[in-house]
Amino acid sequence: MVPTASPTSSARDLEQRHGARNYHPLPVTLVRGEGVFLWDDQGRRYLDMMSAYSAVSFGHSHPTLVQVLTEQAGRLAVTSRAFHTDRLGPFLARLCRDTGMERALPMNTGAEAVETALKAARKWGYKIKGVPEGQARIVVAEGNFAGRTTTIVGFSSEAQYRDGFGPFAPGxxxxxxxxxxALERALTPETVAFLVEPIQGEAGIVVPPPGYLRAARELCTRHNVLLICDEVQTGLGRTGRVLACQHEGVVPDGLTLGKALGGGLLPVSAFCAREEVMGVFRPGDHGSTFGGNPLGAAVGLAALELLEREGLCERALHLGERLMSGLRALRHPALQQVRGRGLLVGVEIDPAFAHARTVCEALLHEGVLSKDTHDTVVRFAPPLTVSAGQIDEAVQAFGRALAAVEAGQRRPGRKAA
Structure with missing residues (x-):
C-alpha cells in the first residue's frame, strides 16, 4: 500500500521520506526566487551566492525570460525533431555566432551535451582521422566533472562517483x-580528443596555470587531436567572457554548453563544433525527443541576447575581482586560498578549522546561500546580475560566518572541528 502524507507533513519531511538519498541539502526549504534573492517557507530572504551551479546566471525569474517562456509555452512547446519549427533555426544561428562554431546540436542537460561530444569525437576519429575501429582514445583530466551518466563517471577520478556503477566504457x-x-605523453595515434574544463568547477574551482589551455590547443593541433572544452559551468559569461577558453584566445574544435543556456528556467544544452566535426552525424545517428524543442530554443535565444544586452560578461569580470579582493582582505587564518575567475570563485577552508559544510551552514544563518564542494571549498558563484553592494554584503556575511564557527568551537566542552 502506498503511504499517504498527512496534512501536517512538511515538504522537507516528504522529500526525506519518499526521495532517494542522493543529495544532502542544507537545512532550508526554498519557495520563491527573484533576481539574486531566494525566500524560504518561513519568509526569510537569502542572497543566492551559488545560482544553481551557474544555471541561474541571469537571476531567478528574470522577467524577460519568464515572458518569453510563457508566451512560447502558450503557442508551441514540444514537437520532437521530426518536424521543423520556427524557433530552432534562430537559436542555433545565434549560438554559433556567439561561440565562433559552425554548427550546434541541441540537447537538454550538460551531461547529454558531453555524451554528444564524445560520440562526435569517436566518429570523427574513425571516419576522418582514420583510427582503427574500436581503438579511439579520449584524454580527460583528473578531477573532471562532466555529469553523472555511466560513461562519464567511468572516467571520473572521484571514487564515490564510480562506486558500484561499473563496468565502465573503455577508451x-x-x-x-x-x-x-603529461598531456603530451598521453597523446597517441589513436587519440581522437582531449576533453577539458577551462576551470574545474566541481573539483573546487581549480584554475590551471597560465597558458595551459593555449599549450593544449597547440598540442592537439600538432597531433591532429580534437580539443573539446567543457563550458557547461564556465560558459556564457560566468568567468567574464562568453567562453572561459577565450581568456587565452583559444578556439576549440568543439565545446559543450548547458546550465545558464536555459535561463534558469528549464534544461537546455548544446554541443557546438566546427563543420568537419559535426559533419560526421547523419540522420538517425543521434537525437533527443526534447532536445531543440521550441520552448527551450526560445528561452535559449533570449538568454543569449540578454547576456549581450545587459553586458553581463563585463559585469562578471569586474565584480569577480571585487569579490576575490574582498574575500582575501578578510585575512582569516582559516582561508587557505581564494581562487577563481569572474564570478566563479572558490575559497579553500583549512580542514583543521572546520568542514566547509559547517561554514556554509553558518553562512546560511547569515542569510547567504552557498554549498561546499569536496569537503574543503566554499563556492561563490552568484547570478551575474548581482550588484557591487550585494557582493560586499556576501563578503561581510562570510566574515561573520567564520567568526561564528570559531566562536562555536570555543564553547566549553566542544572540540574544534
Whole structure:
C-alpha cells in the first residue's frame, strides 16, 4: 500500500521520506526566487551566492525570460525533431555566432551535451582521422566533472562517483589537470580528443596555470587531436567572457554548453563544433525527443541576447575581482586560498578549522546561500546580475560566518572541528 502524507507533513519531511538519498541539502526549504534573492517557507530572504551551479546566471525569474517562456509555452512547446519549427533555426544561428562554431546540436542537460561530444569525437576519429575501429582514445583530466551518466563517471577520478556503477566504457585516459607535459605523453595515434574544463568547477574551482589551455590547443593541433572544452559551468559569461577558453584566445574544435543556456528556467544544452566535426552525424545517428524543442530554443535565444544586452560578461569580470579582493582582505587564518575567475570563485577552508559544510551552514544563518564542494571549498558563484553592494554584503556575511564557527568551537566542552 502506498503511504499517504498527512496534512501536517512538511515538504522537507516528504522529500526525506519518499526521495532517494542522493543529495544532502542544507537545512532550508526554498519557495520563491527573484533576481539574486531566494525566500524560504518561513519568509526569510537569502542572497543566492551559488545560482544553481551557474544555471541561474541571469537571476531567478528574470522577467524577460519568464515572458518569453510563457508566451512560447502558450503557442508551441514540444514537437520532437521530426518536424521543423520556427524557433530552432534562430537559436542555433545565434549560438554559433556567439561561440565562433559552425554548427550546434541541441540537447537538454550538460551531461547529454558531453555524451554528444564524445560520440562526435569517436566518429570523427574513425571516419576522418582514420583510427582503427574500436581503438579511439579520449584524454580527460583528473578531477573532471562532466555529469553523472555511466560513461562519464567511468572516467571520473572521484571514487564515490564510480562506486558500484561499473563496468565502465573503455577508451579514456586520465592525466593530471594543468600538466601539459603529461598531456603530451598521453597523446597517441589513436587519440581522437582531449576533453577539458577551462576551470574545474566541481573539483573546487581549480584554475590551471597560465597558458595551459593555449599549450593544449597547440598540442592537439600538432597531433591532429580534437580539443573539446567543457563550458557547461564556465560558459556564457560566468568567468567574464562568453567562453572561459577565450581568456587565452583559444578556439576549440568543439565545446559543450548547458546550465545558464536555459535561463534558469528549464534544461537546455548544446554541443557546438566546427563543420568537419559535426559533419560526421547523419540522420538517425543521434537525437533527443526534447532536445531543440521550441520552448527551450526560445528561452535559449533570449538568454543569449540578454547576456549581450545587459553586458553581463563585463559585469562578471569586474565584480569577480571585487569579490576575490574582498574575500582575501578578510585575512582569516582559516582561508587557505581564494581562487577563481569572474564570478566563479572558490575559497579553500583549512580542514583543521572546520568542514566547509559547517561554514556554509553558518553562512546560511547569515542569510547567504552557498554549498561546499569536496569537503574543503566554499563556492561563490552568484547570478551575474548581482550588484557591487550585494557582493560586499556576501563578503561581510562570510566574515561573520567564520567568526561564528570559531566562536562555536570555543564553547566549553566542544572540540574544534
Amino acid at each position: 579514456f585516459v586520465s592525466v593530471p589537470y594543468g600538466d601539459i607535459a
